[in-house]
Amino acid sequence: MARTQKNKATEYHLGQLKAKIAKLRTQLLEPPKGSSGAGEGFEVTKYGHGRVALIGFPSVGKSTLLTMLTGTHSEAASYEFTTLTCIPGIIHYNDTKIQLLDLPGIIEGASEGKGRGRQVIAVSKSSDIVLMVLDASKSEGHRQILTRELEAVGLRLNKRPPQIYFKKKKTGGISFNSTLHLTHIDEKLCYQILHEYKIHNAEVLFREDATVDDLIDVIEGNRKYMKCIYVYNKIDVVGIDDVDRLSRQPNSIVISCNLKKSSNPLPCLHINIAIEFGQLNLDRLLAKMWEAMGLVRVYTKPQGQQPDFAEPVVLSADRGGCTVEDFCNHIHRSLVKDVKYVLVWGTSARHYPQHCGLSHPLQDEDVVQIVKKKEREDGGGKGRFKSHSNAPVRISDREKKAPLKT
Ligand SMILES: Nc1nc2c(ncn2[C@@H]2O[C@H](COP(=O)(O)OP(=O)(O)OP(=O)(O)O)[C@@H](O)[C@H]2O)c(=O)[nH]1
Numbered sequence: 001m002a003r004t005q006k007n008k009a010t011e012y013h014l015g016q017l018k019a020k021i022a023k024l025r026t027q028l029l030e031p032p033k034g035s036s037g038a039g040e041g042f043e044v045t046k047y048g049h050g051r052v053a054l055i056g057f058p059s060v061g062k063s064t065l066l067t068m069l070t071g072t073h074s075e076a077a078s079y080e081f082t083t084l085t086c087i088p089g090i091i092h093y094n095d096t097k098i099q100l101l102d103l104p105g106i107i108e109g110a111s112e113g114k115g116r117g118r119q120v121i122a123v124s125k126s127s128d129i130v131l132m133v134l135d136a137s138k139s140e141g142h143r144q145i146l147t148r149e150l151e152a153v154g155l156r157l158n159k160r161p162p163q164i165y166f167k168k169k170k171t172g173g174i175s176f177n178s179t180l181h182l183t184h185i186d187e188k189l190c191y192q193i194l195h196e197y198k199i200h201n202a203e204v205l206f207r208e209d210a211t212v213d214d215l216i217d218v219i220e221g222n223r224k225y226m227k228c229i230y231v232y233n234k235i236d237v238v239g240i241d242d243v244d245r246l247s248r249q250p251n252s253i254v255i256s257c258n259l260k261k262s263s264n265p266l267p268c269l270h271i272n273i274a275i276e277f278g279q280l281n282l283d284r285l286l287a288k289m290w291e292a293m294g295l296v297r298v299y300t301k302p303q304g305q306q307p308d309f310a311e312p313v314v315l316s317a318d319r320g321g322c323t324v325e326d327f328c329n330h331i332h333r334s335l336v337k338d339v340k341y342v343l344v345w346g347t348s349a350r351h352y353p354q355h356c357g358l359s360h361p362l363q364d365e366d367v368v369q370i371v372k373k374k375e376r377e378d379g380g381g382k383g384r385f386k387s388h389s390n391a392p393v394r395i396s397d398r399e400k401k402a403p404l405k406t
Protein backbone atom coordinates (compact mmCIF):
# COMPACT_ATOMS: atom_id res chain seq x y z
CA MET A 1 0.00 0.00 0.00
CA ALA A 2 2.84 2.36 0.80
CA ARG A 3 4.24 1.83 -2.70
CA THR A 4 0.94 2.59 -4.39
CA GLN A 5 0.56 6.17 -5.56
CA LYS A 6 -2.48 7.78 -4.07
CA ASN A 7 -4.86 9.15 -6.67
CA LYS A 8 -8.44 8.77 -7.84
CA ALA A 9 -7.57 5.72 -9.96
CA THR A 10 -5.87 3.75 -7.17
CA GLU A 11 -8.35 4.80 -4.49
CA TYR A 12 -10.59 1.77 -5.02
CA HIS A 13 -7.68 -0.61 -5.05
CA LEU A 14 -6.35 0.82 -1.78
CA GLY A 15 -9.77 0.65 -0.17
CA GLN A 16 -10.06 -2.98 -1.09
CA LEU A 17 -6.61 -3.74 0.31
CA LYS A 18 -7.52 -2.04 3.58
CA ALA A 19 -10.61 -4.21 3.88
CA LYS A 20 -8.55 -7.35 3.12
CA ILE A 21 -6.01 -6.47 5.82
CA ALA A 22 -8.73 -5.76 8.36
CA LYS A 23 -10.31 -9.14 7.61
CA LEU A 24 -7.00 -10.98 7.98
CA ARG A 25 -6.27 -9.19 11.25
CA THR A 26 -9.62 -10.27 12.63
CA GLN A 27 -8.84 -13.89 11.66
CA LEU A 28 -5.43 -13.62 13.29
CA LEU A 29 -7.00 -12.52 16.54
CA GLU A 30 -9.45 -15.38 16.71
CA PRO A 31 -8.08 -17.77 19.31
CA PRO A 32 -6.96 -21.13 17.88
CA LYS A 33 -9.49 -23.92 18.33
CA GLY A 34 -9.25 -25.63 21.71
CA SER A 35 -7.63 -22.73 23.55
CA SER A 36 -9.56 -20.54 25.91
CA GLY A 37 -8.61 -17.23 24.30
CA ALA A 38 -5.89 -14.79 23.38
CA GLY A 39 -5.35 -13.72 26.97
CA GLU A 40 -4.39 -17.19 28.13
CA GLY A 41 -2.21 -17.21 31.21
CA PHE A 42 -2.93 -13.56 31.92
CA GLU A 43 -6.44 -13.72 33.28
CA VAL A 44 -6.93 -11.81 36.47
CA THR A 45 -10.33 -11.71 38.13
CA LYS A 46 -12.02 -8.37 37.78
CA TYR A 47 -12.28 -6.49 41.03
CA GLY A 48 -13.61 -3.13 42.14
CA HIS A 49 -15.50 -0.49 40.21
CA GLY A 50 -13.26 -0.30 37.18
CA ARG A 51 -10.13 -1.64 35.59
CA VAL A 52 -7.12 0.29 34.29
CA ALA A 53 -4.26 -1.26 32.29
CA LEU A 54 -0.66 -0.03 32.22
CA ILE A 55 0.64 -0.39 28.67
CA GLY A 56 4.08 0.57 27.51
CA PHE A 57 7.48 -0.37 26.18
CA PRO A 58 9.83 -2.25 28.52
CA SER A 59 11.43 -0.35 31.40
CA VAL A 60 9.36 2.81 31.17
CA GLY A 61 8.42 2.41 34.84
CA LYS A 62 5.07 0.59 34.76
CA SER A 63 5.89 -1.64 37.73
CA THR A 64 7.38 1.23 39.73
CA LEU A 65 4.14 3.14 39.13
CA LEU A 66 1.92 0.22 40.16
CA THR A 67 3.86 -0.19 43.40
CA MET A 68 3.55 3.52 44.14
CA LEU A 69 -0.14 3.84 43.38
CA THR A 70 -1.41 0.61 44.92
CA GLY A 71 1.13 -0.49 47.51
CA THR A 72 1.20 -3.92 45.86
CA HIS A 73 4.78 -4.80 45.11
CA SER A 74 5.65 -5.44 41.49
CA GLU A 75 9.29 -6.14 40.74
CA ALA A 76 11.04 -3.21 39.08
CA ALA A 77 14.56 -3.27 37.69
CA SER A 78 16.73 -1.55 35.15
CA TYR A 79 16.66 -4.46 32.68
CA GLU A 80 13.89 -4.94 30.11
CA PHE A 81 11.11 -7.50 30.53
CA THR A 82 11.35 -7.58 34.31
CA THR A 83 7.60 -8.15 34.46
CA LEU A 84 6.47 -11.33 32.71
CA THR A 85 2.85 -11.60 33.72
CA CYS A 86 -0.14 -9.53 34.78
CA ILE A 87 0.05 -8.12 38.31
CA PRO A 88 -3.08 -6.54 39.79
CA GLY A 89 -3.19 -3.85 42.46
CA ILE A 90 -5.99 -1.75 43.93
CA ILE A 91 -6.26 2.02 44.05
CA HIS A 92 -8.63 3.45 46.68
CA TYR A 93 -9.84 6.75 45.38
CA ASN A 94 -12.98 8.83 46.00
CA ASP A 95 -14.76 6.01 47.85
CA THR A 96 -14.22 3.70 44.89
CA LYS A 97 -11.85 0.85 44.21
CA ILE A 98 -10.02 0.75 40.91
CA GLN A 99 -8.11 -2.30 39.77
CA LEU A 100 -4.77 -1.34 38.24
CA LEU A 101 -2.98 -3.93 36.12
CA ASP A 102 0.78 -4.02 35.63
CA LEU A 103 1.72 -5.82 32.42
CA PRO A 104 4.85 -6.94 30.60
CA GLY A 105 6.38 -4.38 28.26
CA ILE A 106 5.28 -4.63 24.66
CA ILE A 107 7.35 -3.98 21.57
CA GLU A 108 6.74 -3.14 17.95
CA GLY A 109 5.03 -6.11 16.33
CA ALA A 110 3.14 -6.98 19.51
CA SER A 111 -0.16 -7.10 17.64
CA GLU A 112 1.26 -9.82 15.37
CA GLY A 113 2.28 -11.88 18.38
CA LYS A 114 5.78 -10.63 19.14
CA GLY A 115 6.74 -11.12 22.77
CA ARG A 116 3.67 -11.35 24.93
CA GLY A 117 1.98 -8.65 22.92
CA ARG A 118 -1.19 -10.57 22.13
CA GLN A 119 -1.87 -11.44 25.76
CA VAL A 120 -1.07 -7.93 26.94
CA ILE A 121 -3.40 -6.42 24.38
CA ALA A 122 -6.17 -8.88 25.27
CA VAL A 123 -5.94 -7.75 28.90
CA SER A 124 -5.98 -4.09 27.93
CA LYS A 125 -9.13 -4.73 25.89
CA SER A 126 -10.78 -6.04 29.05
CA SER A 127 -10.10 -2.82 30.93
CA ASP A 128 -12.06 0.42 31.04
CA ILE A 129 -9.25 2.79 30.27
CA VAL A 130 -5.58 2.51 29.31
CA LEU A 131 -2.67 4.36 30.85
CA MET A 132 -0.03 4.41 28.14
CA VAL A 133 3.22 4.79 30.05
CA LEU A 134 6.00 6.47 28.07
CA ASP A 135 9.58 7.34 28.90
CA ALA A 136 9.84 11.12 28.64
CA SER A 137 13.53 10.81 27.74
CA LYS A 138 12.95 8.43 24.82
CA SER A 139 11.75 8.98 21.27
CA GLU A 140 8.36 10.52 20.82
CA GLY A 141 7.71 8.00 18.07
CA HIS A 142 7.00 5.43 20.79
CA ARG A 143 3.57 6.83 21.33
CA GLN A 144 2.65 6.40 17.65
CA ILE A 145 4.11 2.88 17.50
CA LEU A 146 2.10 1.76 20.52
CA THR A 147 -1.06 3.42 19.25
CA ARG A 148 -0.62 1.57 15.93
CA GLU A 149 -0.14 -1.75 17.73
CA LEU A 150 -3.32 -1.23 19.72
CA GLU A 151 -5.23 -0.05 16.66
CA ALA A 152 -4.16 -3.14 14.74
CA VAL A 153 -6.13 -5.27 17.17
CA GLY A 154 -9.23 -3.14 17.15
CA LEU A 155 -8.63 -0.71 20.00
CA ARG A 156 -9.51 2.90 19.27
CA LEU A 157 -8.01 5.36 21.69
CA ASN A 158 -9.72 8.64 22.54
CA LYS A 159 -12.03 8.37 19.55
CA ARG A 160 -15.76 8.05 19.27
CA PRO A 161 -17.43 5.50 17.02
CA PRO A 162 -17.86 6.73 13.41
CA GLN A 163 -21.25 8.27 12.69
CA ILE A 164 -22.23 5.65 10.14
CA TYR A 165 -25.47 3.71 10.33
CA PHE A 166 -24.93 0.20 8.97
CA LYS A 167 -27.38 -2.67 8.89
CA LYS A 168 -27.13 -5.95 7.02
CA LYS A 169 -30.29 -7.05 5.24
CA LYS A 170 -31.56 -10.30 3.76
CA THR A 171 -32.62 -8.82 0.42
CA GLY A 172 -32.96 -5.52 -1.40
CA GLY A 173 -29.36 -4.84 -2.44
CA ILE A 174 -27.29 -2.05 -1.00
CA SER A 175 -28.82 1.28 -0.14
CA PHE A 176 -26.18 4.00 0.11
CA ASN A 177 -27.03 7.38 1.62
CA SER A 178 -25.37 10.29 3.31
CA THR A 179 -26.56 13.36 5.14
CA LEU A 180 -23.63 15.46 3.90
CA HIS A 181 -21.10 15.67 1.09
CA LEU A 182 -18.51 12.89 1.36
CA THR A 183 -14.92 13.61 0.41
CA HIS A 184 -13.19 10.31 1.28
CA ILE A 185 -15.58 7.72 0.03
CA ASP A 186 -18.19 7.32 -2.71
CA GLU A 187 -20.87 4.81 -3.58
CA LYS A 188 -18.60 2.65 -5.75
CA LEU A 189 -15.88 2.41 -3.11
CA CYS A 190 -18.43 1.60 -0.46
CA TYR A 191 -19.88 -1.20 -2.65
CA GLN A 192 -16.41 -2.57 -3.25
CA ILE A 193 -15.60 -2.75 0.43
CA LEU A 194 -18.91 -4.37 1.25
CA HIS A 195 -18.28 -6.81 -1.60
CA GLU A 196 -14.93 -7.71 -0.01
CA TYR A 197 -16.95 -8.73 3.06
CA LYS A 198 -19.40 -10.62 0.84
CA ILE A 199 -22.17 -8.26 1.90
CA HIS A 200 -24.65 -7.71 -0.94
CA ASN A 201 -27.70 -6.47 0.97
CA ALA A 202 -27.34 -3.68 3.48
CA GLU A 203 -28.32 -0.18 4.46
CA VAL A 204 -25.50 2.33 4.86
CA LEU A 205 -26.04 5.91 5.97
CA PHE A 206 -23.11 8.28 6.47
CA ARG A 207 -23.78 10.96 9.06
CA GLU A 208 -20.24 12.37 8.88
CA ASP A 209 -17.47 12.71 6.31
CA ALA A 210 -16.04 9.29 7.20
CA THR A 211 -13.03 7.52 5.75
CA VAL A 212 -12.57 4.00 4.40
CA ASP A 213 -11.05 3.02 7.75
CA ASP A 214 -14.14 4.28 9.56
CA LEU A 215 -16.41 2.23 7.29
CA ILE A 216 -14.30 -0.89 7.85
CA ASP A 217 -14.48 -0.31 11.63
CA VAL A 218 -18.26 -0.17 11.43
CA ILE A 219 -18.50 -3.30 9.26
CA GLU A 220 -16.10 -5.26 11.46
CA GLY A 221 -18.13 -4.07 14.43
CA ASN A 222 -15.78 -5.42 17.11
CA ARG A 223 -13.85 -2.24 17.77
CA LYS A 224 -13.36 -1.10 21.32
CA TYR A 225 -13.43 2.63 21.93
CA MET A 226 -11.43 3.50 25.01
CA LYS A 227 -10.07 6.52 26.76
CA CYS A 228 -6.30 6.60 27.03
CA ILE A 229 -4.09 8.80 29.16
CA TYR A 230 -0.53 9.27 27.98
CA VAL A 231 1.67 9.15 31.06
CA TYR A 232 5.17 10.53 30.48
CA ASN A 233 7.32 9.12 33.28
CA LYS A 234 10.91 9.91 34.29
CA ILE A 235 10.62 13.65 33.76
CA ASP A 236 13.35 13.99 36.38
CA VAL A 237 15.87 13.14 33.68
CA VAL A 238 14.71 15.54 30.98
CA GLY A 239 14.91 19.29 30.64
CA ILE A 240 12.20 21.71 31.60
CA ASP A 241 11.37 22.57 27.99
CA ASP A 242 10.54 18.95 27.20
CA VAL A 243 8.48 18.63 30.36
CA ASP A 244 6.57 21.74 29.47
CA ARG A 245 5.91 20.62 25.90
CA LEU A 246 4.83 17.09 26.87
CA SER A 247 2.53 18.33 29.59
CA ARG A 248 0.63 20.46 27.08
CA GLN A 249 -0.31 17.59 24.77
CA PRO A 250 -3.92 16.46 24.92
CA ASN A 251 -4.79 13.61 27.31
CA SER A 252 -1.26 13.69 28.66
CA ILE A 253 0.35 14.00 32.05
CA VAL A 254 3.99 14.21 33.08
CA ILE A 255 5.16 12.35 36.17
CA SER A 256 8.22 11.04 37.93
CA CYS A 257 8.13 7.99 40.15
CA ASN A 258 11.48 8.53 41.77
CA LEU A 259 12.44 12.12 41.98
CA LYS A 260 14.64 11.48 45.01
CA LYS A 261 17.09 9.32 43.13
CA SER A 262 17.53 12.03 40.58
CA SER A 263 20.62 14.19 40.61
CA ASN A 264 18.85 16.70 38.44
CA PRO A 265 16.36 18.63 40.59
CA LEU A 266 13.53 19.81 38.41
CA PRO A 267 12.95 23.55 38.13
CA CYS A 268 9.25 22.97 37.70
CA LEU A 269 7.75 25.92 39.50
CA HIS A 270 6.44 27.69 36.46
CA ILE A 271 4.42 24.76 35.14
CA ASN A 272 2.84 24.35 38.51
CA ILE A 273 3.22 20.67 39.23
CA ALA A 274 3.22 19.15 42.65
CA ILE A 275 6.13 17.34 44.25
CA GLU A 276 5.49 15.13 47.24
CA PHE A 277 7.70 12.58 48.91
CA GLY A 278 9.96 12.30 45.90
CA GLN A 279 7.09 11.59 43.53
CA LEU A 280 5.86 14.07 41.07
CA ASN A 281 2.31 14.64 39.95
CA LEU A 282 0.97 11.21 40.93
CA ASP A 283 -2.01 12.85 42.64
CA ARG A 284 -2.88 14.63 39.41
CA LEU A 285 -2.50 11.41 37.50
CA LEU A 286 -5.02 9.78 39.82
CA ALA A 287 -7.44 12.66 39.42
CA LYS A 288 -7.14 12.52 35.63
CA MET A 289 -7.57 8.77 35.60
CA TRP A 290 -10.65 8.96 37.78
CA GLU A 291 -12.18 11.64 35.61
CA ALA A 292 -11.54 9.63 32.44
CA MET A 293 -13.31 6.63 33.93
CA GLY A 294 -16.53 8.62 34.21
CA LEU A 295 -17.71 6.85 37.35
CA VAL A 296 -20.89 8.10 38.99
CA ARG A 297 -21.21 7.67 42.76
CA VAL A 298 -24.76 7.61 44.02
CA TYR A 299 -25.54 7.65 47.75
CA THR A 300 -28.73 6.07 49.00
CA LYS A 301 -30.89 7.81 51.56
CA PRO A 302 -33.28 5.61 53.48
CA GLN A 303 -36.58 7.35 54.20
CA GLY A 304 -36.30 9.60 57.26
CA GLN A 305 -32.58 8.96 57.72
CA GLN A 306 -29.30 10.53 56.73
CA PRO A 307 -27.77 9.35 53.44
CA ASP A 308 -25.29 6.50 53.63
CA PHE A 309 -22.11 8.32 52.66
CA ALA A 310 -19.86 5.38 53.49
CA GLU A 311 -20.62 3.21 50.51
CA PRO A 312 -21.83 4.66 47.22
CA VAL A 313 -23.49 2.69 44.47
CA VAL A 314 -21.01 3.16 41.63
CA LEU A 315 -22.41 3.47 38.12
CA SER A 316 -20.73 4.11 34.79
CA ALA A 317 -22.11 5.57 31.58
CA ASP A 318 -19.97 3.18 29.51
CA ARG A 319 -20.82 0.07 31.50
CA GLY A 320 -24.47 -0.35 32.38
CA GLY A 321 -25.47 3.30 32.28
CA CYS A 322 -26.32 5.75 35.04
CA THR A 323 -30.06 6.38 35.01
CA VAL A 324 -32.31 5.91 38.03
CA GLU A 325 -33.28 2.55 36.51
CA ASP A 326 -29.64 1.44 36.34
CA PHE A 327 -29.25 2.54 39.94
CA CYS A 328 -32.26 0.46 41.02
CA ASN A 329 -31.04 -2.58 39.07
CA HIS A 330 -27.74 -2.23 40.82
CA ILE A 331 -29.41 -2.57 44.20
CA HIS A 332 -31.75 -5.39 43.22
CA ARG A 333 -33.06 -6.74 39.92
CA SER A 334 -36.66 -6.83 41.11
CA LEU A 335 -36.62 -3.34 42.60
CA VAL A 336 -37.58 -1.43 39.45
CA LYS A 337 -41.16 -2.72 39.31
CA ASP A 338 -41.84 -1.50 42.86
CA VAL A 339 -40.53 2.01 42.32
CA LYS A 340 -43.12 4.79 42.18
CA TYR A 341 -40.54 7.55 41.79
CA VAL A 342 -37.32 8.65 43.43
CA LEU A 343 -36.26 11.82 45.20
CA VAL A 344 -32.93 13.18 44.00
CA TRP A 345 -30.56 15.66 45.63
CA GLY A 346 -27.38 16.72 43.84
CA THR A 347 -26.14 18.19 40.59
CA SER A 348 -28.57 16.25 38.39
CA ALA A 349 -31.56 17.72 40.26
CA ARG A 350 -33.07 21.05 39.22
CA HIS A 351 -34.39 21.67 42.74
CA TYR A 352 -34.06 19.77 46.00
CA PRO A 353 -35.34 17.16 46.16
CA GLN A 354 -36.51 16.55 42.62
CA HIS A 355 -39.13 13.89 41.94
CA CYS A 356 -37.66 11.76 39.16
CA GLY A 357 -38.68 8.80 37.04
CA LEU A 358 -36.66 5.78 36.00
CA SER A 359 -35.10 7.43 32.96
CA HIS A 360 -33.56 10.35 34.89
CA PRO A 361 -29.78 10.42 34.37
CA LEU A 362 -27.90 10.59 37.66
CA GLN A 363 -24.66 12.46 38.21
CA ASP A 364 -21.64 11.93 40.42
CA GLU A 365 -22.39 12.37 44.15
CA ASP A 366 -26.17 12.48 43.79
CA VAL A 367 -28.26 11.33 46.74
CA VAL A 368 -31.28 9.18 45.96
CA GLN A 369 -34.28 8.11 48.01
CA ILE A 370 -36.52 5.50 46.52
CA VAL A 371 -40.26 5.84 47.04
CA LYS A 372 -41.97 2.51 46.44
CA LYS A 373 -45.43 2.11 44.97
CA LYS A 374 -47.22 0.79 48.04
CA GLU A 375 -45.35 2.93 50.51
CA ARG A 376 -46.67 6.25 51.68
CA GLU A 377 -44.63 9.19 50.56
CA ASP A 378 -43.43 11.36 53.45
CA GLY A 379 -42.37 14.35 51.40
CA GLY A 380 -38.70 13.45 51.48
CA GLY A 381 -36.31 15.91 53.08
CA LYS A 382 -38.77 18.57 54.12
CA GLY A 383 -41.43 16.59 55.87
CA ARG A 384 -39.36 13.83 57.28
CA PHE A 385 -39.59 14.89 60.92
CA LYS A 386 -43.21 15.36 61.81
CA SER A 387 -45.29 15.15 58.69
CA HIS A 388 -47.13 12.09 59.98
CA SER A 389 -48.58 13.62 63.13
CA ASN A 390 -50.46 16.41 61.37
CA ALA A 391 -51.50 14.47 58.30
CA PRO A 392 -55.25 14.07 58.42
CA VAL A 393 -55.11 11.08 56.08
CA ARG A 394 -53.05 9.18 58.56
CA ILE A 395 -55.41 9.81 61.43
CA SER A 396 -58.45 8.75 59.51
CA ASP A 397 -56.51 5.71 58.36
CA ARG A 398 -55.82 4.75 61.91
CA GLU A 399 -59.43 5.29 62.85
CA LYS A 400 -60.52 3.13 59.97
CA LYS A 401 -58.13 0.41 60.94
CA ALA A 402 -59.08 0.39 64.60
CA PRO A 403 -62.49 -1.24 64.25
CA LEU A 404 -60.98 -3.83 61.89
CA LYS A 405 -58.58 -4.98 64.53
CA THR A 406 -61.12 -5.53 67.21
N1 LIG B 1 14.88 8.30 36.62
C1 LIG B 1 13.77 7.63 36.79
N2 LIG B 1 13.80 6.29 36.76
C2 LIG B 1 12.67 5.61 36.94
C3 LIG B 1 11.43 6.28 37.16
N3 LIG B 1 10.46 5.35 37.31
C4 LIG B 1 11.06 4.16 37.18
N4 LIG B 1 12.38 4.29 36.96
C5 LIG B 1 13.39 3.25 36.78
O1 LIG B 1 13.20 2.63 35.52
C6 LIG B 1 13.57 1.27 35.56
C7 LIG B 1 12.48 0.40 35.00
O2 LIG B 1 11.38 0.44 35.88
P1 LIG B 1 10.27 -0.70 35.89
O3 LIG B 1 9.23 -0.26 36.84
O4 LIG B 1 10.88 -2.03 36.08
O5 LIG B 1 9.75 -0.57 34.39
P2 LIG B 1 8.66 -1.50 33.66
O6 LIG B 1 8.01 -0.64 32.66
O7 LIG B 1 7.82 -2.20 34.64
O8 LIG B 1 9.62 -2.54 32.90
P3 LIG B 1 9.29 -4.01 32.34
O9 LIG B 1 8.50 -4.75 33.36
O10 LIG B 1 10.62 -4.59 32.13
O11 LIG B 1 8.55 -3.79 31.08
C8 LIG B 1 13.89 0.97 37.03
O12 LIG B 1 15.29 0.98 37.19
C9 LIG B 1 13.24 2.11 37.78
O13 LIG B 1 13.90 2.42 38.99
C10 LIG B 1 11.44 7.72 37.20
O14 LIG B 1 10.43 8.39 37.36
N5 LIG B 1 12.62 8.32 36.99
Ligand SMILES: [K+]
Pocket residue numbers: 058059060076077078079080081082083
Ligand atom coordinates in the same frame (compact mmCIF):
# COMPACT_ATOMS: atom_id res chain seq x y z
K1 LIG C 1 12.23 -3.13 33.81
Ligand SMILES: [Mg+2]
Pocket residue numbers: 062063064075076082083102103104105
Ligand atom coordinates in the same frame (compact mmCIF):
# COMPACT_ATOMS: atom_id res chain seq x y z
MG1 LIG D 1 7.49 -4.13 34.93
